[in-house]
Amino acid sequence: MERQHTRTSGRVIGIAIAAALGGFLFGFDTAVINGAVDALAADFELEAALKGFAVSSALLGCVAGAWFAGSIANRWGRVPVMLVAAILFLVSAIGSGLAFGVIDLIVWRVVGGLGVGAASVIAPAYIAEVSPARIRGRLGSLQQLAIVLGIFAALLSNALLAGIAGGSNAVLWWGIDAWRWMFMAEAIPAIVYGVMSLRLPESPRFLVRKGDYDRASQVLLDFTGEPDVNLKIQQIRDSLDSEKRESLRDLAGPVLGLKPIVWVGLLLSVFQQFVGINVIFYYSTTLWRSVGFDESSALMTSVITSITNIAVTIVAIILVDRVGRRALLLSGSVLMTLSLGTMALAFSFAELVTAADGTTSAELAAPWSIIALIAANLFVVGFGATWGPVVWVLLGEMFPNRIRASALAVAAAAQWLANFFISTTFPVFSDISLTFAYGFYAFFSLLSFFFVLWKVRETKGRELEDMEG
Numbered sequence: 001m002e003r004q005h006t007r008t009s010g011r012v013i014g015i016a017i018a019a020a021l022g023g024f025l026f027g028f029d030t031a032v033i034n035g036a037v038d039a040l041a042a043d044f045e046l047e048a049a050l051k052g053f054a055v056s057s058a059l060l061g062c063v064a065g066a067w068f069a070g071s072i073a074n075r076w077g078r079v080p081v082m083l084v085a086a087i088l089f090l091v092s093a094i095g096s097g098l099a100f101g102v103i104d105l106i107v108w109r110v111v112g113g114l115g116v117g118a119a120s121v122i123a124p125a126y127i128a129e130v131s132p133a134r135i136r137g138r139l140g141s142l143q144q145l146a147i148v149l150g151i152f153a154a155l156l157s158n159a160l161l162a163g164i165a166g167g168s169n170a171v172l173w174w175g176i177d178a179w180r181w182m183f184m185a186e187a188i189p190a191i192v193y194g195v196m197s198l199r200l201p202e203s204p205r206f207l208v209r210k211g212d213y214d215r216a217s218q219v220l221l222d223f224t225g226e227p228d229v230n231l232k233i234q235q236i237r238d239s240l241d242s243e244k245r246e247s248l249r250d251l252a253g254p255v256l257g258l259k260p261i262v263w264v265g266l267l268l269s270v271f272q273q274f275v276g277i278n279v280i281f282y283y284s285t286t287l288w289r290s291v292g293f294d295e296s297s298a299l300m301t302s303v304i305t306s307i308t309n310i311a312v313t314i315v316a317i318i319l320v321d322r323v324g325r326r327a328l329l330l331s332g333s334v335l336m337t338l339s340l341g342t343m344a345l346a347f348s349f350a351e352l353v354t355a356a357d358g359t360t361s362a363e364l365a366a367p368w369s370i371i372a373l374i375a376a377n378l379f380v381v382g383f384g385a386t387w388g389p390v391v392w393v394l395l396g397e398m399f400p401n402r403i404r405a406s407a408l409a410v411a412a413a414a415q416w417l418a419n420f421f422i423s424t425t426f427p428v429f430s431d432i433s434l435t436f437a438y439g440f441y442a443f444f445s446l447l448s449f450f451f452v453l454w455k456v457r458e459t460k461g462r463e464l465e466d467m468e469g
Contacts, residue, residue, distance in 0.1 A: 015200055016127045016139040020146035021193040022082055022119030025089045027150025028186050029058065029112045030278070031306075032158065050102065056423035057106040061113020062120065062416035069121040070409030078126040078203045081118050086194030088115030090187055097176075097184035112186075113416075121412045124396030125405055129203040130219070137320035137460065140396050144389030145313045150189070152306040157185045205401060208236045236401065262407050264455055265395055269415030271448040272391045275336050276441030277383045278419055279426045305380055312384035324460040325390050326452060332386025333449035339379035340442035346372040347434035387448070397459050 033054075065085075073081045092112025099105035123143050131139040165178035172178045207216035213233055220232055258266075319328060346368040399407040429437035 012130055012132065012135075013139065015130060016142050017146075018196040018200055019082065019123050019126045019130075020142040021189070021196055022085055022123040023143040023146030024150035024153070025085075025186070025189055025193055026116045026119050026123075027147035027152075028154040028189060029089060029092070029116050029150075031151040031154040032182055032186060033058075033109075053424055054102055054106060054109070056420050058109040058113035058116065059416050059420035059423060061110035061115075062117035063113075063413050063420065065114035065117025065119075066121050066409055066412035066416055067117070068409070069118040069412075070125075070405040070407075072118075073122055073125070073206070073405050074209070077206055078122055078129075079197055079200050081122045082126075082197040082200070083194055085115040085118040085122070086190050086197060088112060088118070089190035089193065093184055093186035093190060097180040097182075099180075117412065117416055120415070121405070121409050124392045125408050126200075126203055128396035129205045129404075130201075135321065136397060137325070137393050138317050140393035141313070141317040141320055141389040143392045143396075144384075145310070145317060148306065148309040148313050148384065148388070152310055153189070154182075154186075155306050158182050161185070205236055205404075208233060258410075259403075259407075261399060262403075262410060265398060265407055265411035266414045267451060268391050268394060268456070269411045270418045271444060271451060272387050273415055273418035273422055274441065274444035275383065275387065275448065276340065276422055276426075276438070276444075277380075277388070278423055279437070279441070305377060308377055309380050309384040309388070312381045313389055316385045316389040319385075320390060320393060321460060324458050325394055326456055326458050328386040328390050329452045329456065330449060332382050332390075333445055333452065335382030336379055336387070336445040337442055337449070339375045339382060340438050340445055342375040343372055343379070344435045344438035344442055346375065347438060350434060394456070394459060397462075398457075 065088075069081055072084075088111055092108050092115065095108030095111065096105055099108060123146075124140060127139050127143060128136060161172060161178045161181050165172040172181050201219045202215065204216040204219045207213070207219065216233060216236075217230070316328065349365075349368045351363050351365070395408050395411050396404075426437060429440065
């Protein structure tokens with residue numbers, strides 16, 4: 001029995017890792033712009049607002065991809081959505097790398113965003129649906145680990161390509177600029193993701209919804225180690241209620257038109273973005289240049305920050321099924337508030353410097369440059385060990401079976417809209433002052449503490465069939 005338990009746990013870990021590859025591409029696609037943004041802005045002669053839109057344009061695709069992924073997954077299955085996402089990633093990587101102007105670059109980034117949005121919905125839902133309750137938190141955290149590994153891979157490849165070429169806007173191979181190769185590098189993991197998705201079993205809860213009880217039983221038996229498969233099938237059927245087809249109408253409720261649990265998921269998503277984490281990953285190279293680093297050092301510092309994020313995400317995977325979701329979120333809110341507040345204070349001592357081309361940037365001198373660097377990395381620690389992985393775990397498991405995919409789609413779409421707002425407004429906020437920008441994120445970090453304290457319920461150890469709406 002112990003050997004069988006170990007074998008099934010190994011199998012479910014394997015398919016969870018394969019599904020989480022979507023998260024890797026999610027992280028790679030959203031962070032690859034980091035090393036390319038200054039070079040493409042120079043090539044295409046972009047002013048601040050258009051530069052911000054070029055960075056965040058992919059997020060519009062993310063909103064649409066997340067919004068439609070739930071209904072497509074309910075109609076055709078979880079695995080087909082992963083395959084479509086892989087194709088979108090591949091097309092976007094090649095198109096972005098070969099873009100001849102900012103307009104078509106934005107179009108290809110939006111195409112990639114469709115894949116990111118779909119992957120952001122389907123990976124946590126699929127992992128939650130195939131995972132035993134005892135290890136569901138850890139397996140759900142693999143999504144965030146994959147995201148930060150994707151961010152790391154993008155930042156590292158950016159640094160390597162820029163280093164080989166002598167700069168991100170320098171010519172590399174075949175007469176193509178390094179920043180273009182940064183985008184095209186994503187084609188490799190996109191192909192791997194597509195191939196591995198072909199080998200994944202379909203979600204047992206989707207199979208039960210479609211009446212394919214034999215296949216659902218086989219997946220439960222082979223991958224999750226359920227001691228009584230027939231009982232679990234019946235529990236899933238009961239939790240799906242009598243209505244067979246899920247739709248967005250099922251999310252309707254008494255609180256501003258939605259069920260309370262949907263609002264909790266939606267606001268968790270918004271808070272995860274309004275603390276400003278993606279400013280660090282989209283604009284960190286620009287940020288570190290403002291504290292005195294050259295391009296090469298700034299790119300490498302961004303890689304180090306990403307490694308920190310990976311390490312603390314592993315800590316979260318270890319802790320999430322032990323200490324619970326709420327405790328991690330609350331502690332993260334405190335650390336993020338303190339570190340962001342410190343960054344806001346540090347940048348109040350920045351000096352505005354006008355370059356030869358007329359552009360103005362903020363520069364920090366010692367000791368505030370060091371304080372800002374430490375605070376930024378403490379913020380990454382606070383987010384990476386708590387709000388980063390735990391929100392994805394909660395979104396994958398907190399909704400009742402019958403509305404999971406649709407509710408997760410709405411929450412993910414809200415997350416991408418919030419991400420779009422934060423990413424687009426950062427250049428404008430920073431033009432006002434970096435103190436204003438980081439003070440804004442610190443304020444929402446503080447609000448997130450009280451939101452979790454008052455509204456978020458613990459889900460540790462509970463079966464998905466026991467989740468209430």
